[in-house]
Amino acid sequence: MSPSPLIEIRDLRIRFHGDDGRVTHAVDSVDLSVAHGATLGLVGESGCGKSVTSLAIMGLLPKQSAEISGAIRFDGFDLLKTPDQILRDLRGNRLAMIFQEPMTSLNPSFTIGDQITETILRHRGGSRKSARNRALELLRRVHIPSPERRIDEYPHKLSGGMRQRVMIAMALACDPRLLIADEPTTALDVTLQAQILELMRELKAASGAAIILITHDLGVVAEVCDEVAVMYAGEIVERAPVDELFSAPQHPYTVGLLGSIPRLDHRAEQLATIEGMVPNMAQPPAGCRFAARCPFMLDACTKAPPPLLEVGPGHLSRCIRAPLELLVS
Amino acid sequence: MSSLLEVEGLVKHFVAERSLFGRALAHVKAVDGVSFSLDAGKTLALVGESGCGKSTVSRLVLRLIEPDAGAVRFDGRDLLSLDANGLRAFRREAQIIFQDPYASLNPRMTVGQILTEPLTLHYLVPASRRSERVAELLRLVGLEPRLARRYPHEFSGGQRQRIAIARALAVEPKLIICDEPVSALDVSIRSQILNLLRELQDRLGLAYIFVSHDLAVVKHIADHVAVMNLGQIVETAEANALFAAPRHPYSRALLSAIPVPKPRAKSSRIVLQGEIPSALNPPPGCRFHTRCPYVIDRCRSEMPQLKPDGIGHATACHRTSELPSSEAIVPMDGGFSPVLEKLVAAFSGGPEAARGGRVRSLGAAPTSP
Numbered sequence: 001m002s003p004s005p006l007i008e009i010r011d012l013r014i015r016f017h018g019d020d021g022r023v024t025h026a027v028d029s030v031d032l033s034v035a036h037g038a039t040l041g042l043v044g045e046s047g048c049g050k051s052v053t054s055l056a057i058m059g060l061l062p063k064q065s066a067e068i069s070g071a072i073r074f075d076g077f078d079l080l081k082t083p084d085q086i087l088r089d090l091r092g093n094r095l096a097m098i099f100q101e102p103m104t105s106l107n108p109s110f111t112i113g114d115q116i117t118e119t120i121l122r123h124r125g126g127s128r129k130s131a132r133n134r135a136l137e138l139l140r141r142v143h144i145p146s147p148e149r150r151i152d153e154y155p156h157k158l159s160g161g162m163r164q165r166v167m168i169a170m171a172l173a174c175d176p177r178l179l180i181a182d183e184p185t186t187a188l189d190v191t192l193q194a195q196i197l198e199l200m201r202e203l204k205a206a207s208g209a210a211i212i213l214i215t216h217d218l219g220v221v222a223e224v225c226d227e228v229a230v231m232y233a234g235e236i237v238e239r240a241p242v243d244e245l246f247s248a249p250q251h252p253y254t255v256g257l258l259g260s261i262p263r264l265d266h267r268a269e270q271l272a273t274i275e276g277m278v279p280n281m282a283q284p285p286a287g288c289r290f291a292a293r294c295p296f297m298l299d300a301c302t303k304a305p306p307p308l309l310e311v312g313p314g315h316l317s318r319c320i321r322a323p324l325e326l327l328v329s
Numbered sequence: 330m331s332s333l334l335e336v337e338g339l340v341k342h343f344v345a346e347r348s349l350f351g352r353a354l355a356h357v358k359a360v361d362g363v364s365f366s367l368d369a370g371k372t373l374a375l376v377g378e379s380g381c382g383k384s385t386v387s388r389l390v391l392r393l394i395e396p397d398a399g400a401v402r403f404d405g406r407d408l409l410s411l412d413a414n415g416l417r418a419f420r421r422e423a424q425i426i427f428q429d430p431y432a433s434l435n436p437r438m439t440v441g442q443i444l445t446e447p448l449t450l451h452y453l454v455p456a457s458r459r460s461e462r463v464a465e466l467l468r469l470v471g472l473e474p475r476l477a478r479r480y481p482h483e484f485s486g487g488q489r490q491r492i493a494i495a496r497a498l499a500v501e502p503k504l505i506i507c508d509e510p511v512s513a514l515d516v517s518i519r520s521q522i523l524n525l526l527r528e529l530q531d532r533l534g535l536a537y538i539f540v541s542h543d544l545a546v547v548k549h550i551a552d553h554v555a556v557m558n559l560g561q562i563v564e565t566a567e568a569n570a571l572f573a574a575p576r577h578p579y580s581r582a583l584l585s586a587i588p589v590p591k592p593r594a595k596s597s598r599i600v601l602q603g604e605i606p607s608a609l610n611p612p613p614g615c616r617f618h619t620r621c622p623y624v625i626d627r628c629r630s631e632m633p634q635l636k637p638d639g640i641g642h643a644t645a646c647h648r649t650s651e652l653p654s655s656e657a658i659v660p661m662d663g664g665f666s667p668v669l670e671k672l673v674a675a676f677s678g679g680p681e682a683a684r685g686g687r688v689r690s691l692g693a694a695p696t697s698p
Contacts, residue, residue: 045515046486145604159604160379189378189542191601194586198600216516219545219588242592247666252676258665259673260520261590262549264572265664269527271520271549272677277485295676328671 005033006210007057007178012070014052014061014234024281026052028234030070031308034178034227039204039211041225041242043218043257047278049234050214054180056080057212058097059087075177093123096171098164100183105167106155112139112166113151119173138169142199161192168199175207182214197224218261222246227314230254233279233289236308240315250317250324252294288319296321331405332366333503333536339363339389339399341382345609357608359385361560363399364635367553369503370530372537374551374568376544376583380608382560383540387506390538391423392416404503421451424497428509430489434481440467440492441477447499466495470525487518494525498533508540523550544587548572556580559608559616562635566642574655576644579617581658589662597658615647623648 014027027049034040042050055061057072059079072079075094079087091097099105107115116135117128124131132151139147142165155163164184171179181200185193201224204211213225221228221242228245230238230253238251249255259272276293279285285292287302294301300320308318321327340363342356360382367373375383388394390401392408401408403419411419427433434443444463448454454462464474470491481489490510497505507526511519527550529535541547547554548568555565556577564577575581582599601620606612612619618628627647637643646652665673 045517162604190544190586190588191378191582193588194598194600197588217588218516218590222590222592222594223588246590246592248669249672255669255672255676257516258590258669259676260517262520262523262545263662263664264545264548264587264589264659265662270524270677272673273521273524274517295678324672325668328668328675 006036006074007212008033008071008073009053009057010071010073012053012056012072013068014049014056015067017065017067022282025234025284026281027056028284030231030234030236032229032236032239034210034212036177036210037204037208038227039213039225041221041228042212042214042231043216043221043228044231045216045278047281048231050231051182053231054097054182054212054214057180058091058095059084089123092119092171093174094177095180096174096176096178097180098167098171098182098184100186103155103160103163103187106163108155111152111154112158116151116166116170116173119170123174134173135169138173139166141172141203142166142169143195144169161188161195164188164192164196165199168196168203172203172207176209178210178212180212180214183216184213185220186215186217193220200224218246218257230257233284234281235289235318236316237290237318238316239308240312244312244315248312248325250311250315250322251290251319252296252321252324253290255324256293296324296327333369333404334367334390334538335400335402336366336386336390337364337400337402339386339401340397341385341389341394342397355609358560358611359608360389360396361611363557363560363562365555365562365565367504367536367538369536370534371552372530372539372550374539374541374547374554375557376541376547376554377557378542378583378605380559380605381557382608383557384508386557387425387508387538387540391420391425391506393425417451421500422502423504423506424500424502425506425508426490426493426497426510428512430486430493430513431481433493434489434496436481439478439480440484443481443492443496444477444499447496451500453500462499466499469498469529470495471521485518486514487521490514490518490522491525494522494529498529501533502535504536504538506538506540509542510539511546512541512543519546526550544584545589556583559606559611561616561645563617563645564643565635570642572659575658576642576649576652576655577617577646578621578623578652581655582620584659587660589660591660591662594660594662598660599658615645623652 009030009032012027012030016024016026030053044050056068057079068080113135116138117131120131120134136147136151139151144150144162144165185196215221225242228240228242229236232253238254249258256272256274262271274293279289287304288306291297291301306318306320308316311317311322339360341360342358344353345357346355348354363386375386377383389396408419441463444466445459448459448462463477467474467477472491511522514522539550551568554568554571555562558579564580575584582601585598603620606619614630615628615633618624633645633647635643635645
């Protein structure tokens with residue numbers, strides 16, 4: 001592990017209190033760190049807690065219903081204890097986020113130029129004119145054709161791919177140290193997805209920002225990430241360097257995920273499936289949360305929650321049956 | 330051998346703008362001269378970017394919208410000349426499944442009612458035997474018959490898609506159009522639905538038109554693929570042939586862009602420059618020429634025709650014969666290591682089959698929301 005990571009999450013727990021008094025355990029004892037300039041992929045299926053984790057980093061969870069504990073250290077701050085005023089200075093500045101839906105995350109009643117300059121003026125100050133020039137430069141950097149004309153257009157005039165590029169331009173407006181991208185290409189066609197991934201790689205190389213990429217698409221992860229954390233039912237079940245994760249996964253859930261993707265190289269008659277359901281997070285099971293769906297389950301799995309243990313250099317797994325090779329040899 | 334479905338020169342232009350007096354001023358050329366055929370029991374995939382017309386084609390085939398020109402023959406019948414009764418009879422033979430299982434099931438009806446409706450409409454099963462048939466349909470898609478009393482909101486996305494499939498199967502169709510049936514689902518659920526569709530095809534001899542933008546899924550499920558760009562088919566071939574060596578520059582770009590689950594995969598990705606032109610005002614000549622890396626003058630003025638090569642691979646490009654080889658354009662994911670291969674096999678049922686029954690029981694209880 002590098003000496004001082006850019007962001008370090010320790011024992012993050014997030015509970016949601018519903019109106020009916022039910023408490024949902026959305027995230028449990030999550031530890032994560034991202035080094036300067038690295039890209040971490042956060043993978044998992046709907047409801048696994050990956051987006052909630054990122055919203056906690058950004059300080060965007062509703063105070064009334066979300067109970068958060070643990071620590072998120074970023075750049076000398078503990079984000080969970082930082083007053084709102086300072087958080088507002090960090091957001092959009094050193095911390096930036098791109099959302100999945102470029103259609104809904106731009107304001108339809110302002111031009112894209114207005115929206116980008118607003119960010120610049122808020123954090124960097126200066127004149128309207130210099131902010132506009134900076135906005136033009138950003139649009140050029142994300143390869144928007146004829147930016148001089150586009151800057152005065154409203155979001156509805158732009159295609160989905162262009163809107164996502166505007167979102168990226170906005171996120172980059174103040175040279176963030178950490179960029180959180182929540183499913184940035186999910187709503188896009190493959191050709192546009194390729195363009196956006198290319199763009200993210202390019203920008204990372206140019207600015208040295210660290211990226212947390214949240215996605216359910218393992219193809220995208222393989223392409224841009226250095227390290228991957230797999231989440232299931234609010235917990236990290238496996239963490240590994242990207243090559244390791246794809247060649248020798250050490251958690252049955254990861255194995256199931258890899259097996260369920262159609263491959264281009266050979267046509268399997270049947271894809272792997274993960275049977276059963278995600279546990280009810282109002283009453284998480286006592287033992288391993290994946291046990292009920294796991295073909296390798298032992299009685300011990302249901303007794304106590306398995307710890308996240310190192311199974312190789314930089315490779316952690318929350319499974320008492322790891323290393324999994326032994327199961328099939 | 331005559332095909333189950335033959336589509337010829339299908340055209341649909343939507344009016345985008347009207348004058349004050351209702352005269353059409355501008356048209357979106359959603360589908361512009363599309364022809365293909367599909368044999369019984371086979372799968373044809375329509376692929377392309379959003380707005381290329383693939384969903385419109387699937388609706389035209391069912392006459393959910395009326396084409397402006399062209400012909401659709403199903404089992405030898407001319408669909409476009411059918412009257413209301415004929416059309417209703419046709420709907421028994423062709424069904425559709427949509428992308429969003431949350432929107433395509435009536436929330437006020439129980440699953441039993443949803444599945445009984447087509448049986449009643451088509452006078453298929455006597456009233457006394459309907460609940461029996463509903464149970465049979467649910468079992469067919471891997472759900473427990475007791476779930477018939479529940480409402481759609483009590484089910485997860487994957488289970489709802491199973492219900493939508495059961496509804497389509499209720500009339501015993503020969504053709505099912507699957508419009509992005511797995512795009513809204515998580516990977517592990519997606520694989521369950523893909524397996525189910527495959528299994529049902531084998532068992533019931535169904536033909537599918539599979540509309541998808543996910544090319545790995547298409548490679549997995551399709552026998553034939555038609556690649557569409559701006560309302561036209563630019564290439565059509567057997568799935569294996571297309572993925573081994575796509576010919577049209579657009580197909581090359583599309584297939585080279587597939588992200589594969591293998592870090593550092595060797596990739597000769599073609600990143601297209603420029604925006605997708607609007608179907609409101611498609612470029613003259615070849616509709617891909619504005620983004621094509623191989624464009625020559627001829628492409629700007631003359632529209633290329635879809636030319637078959639004699640072994641079932643047709644391409645609409647003036648330069649088909651001159652383009653560089655496209656082998657190795659589609660990224661390879663290299664498959665799994667032998668150990669991982671065994672692990673995946675063990676995961677999907679090896680030791681489980683022995684441990685009894687859990688693997689195939691998909692019914693389970695619905696999620697509590």
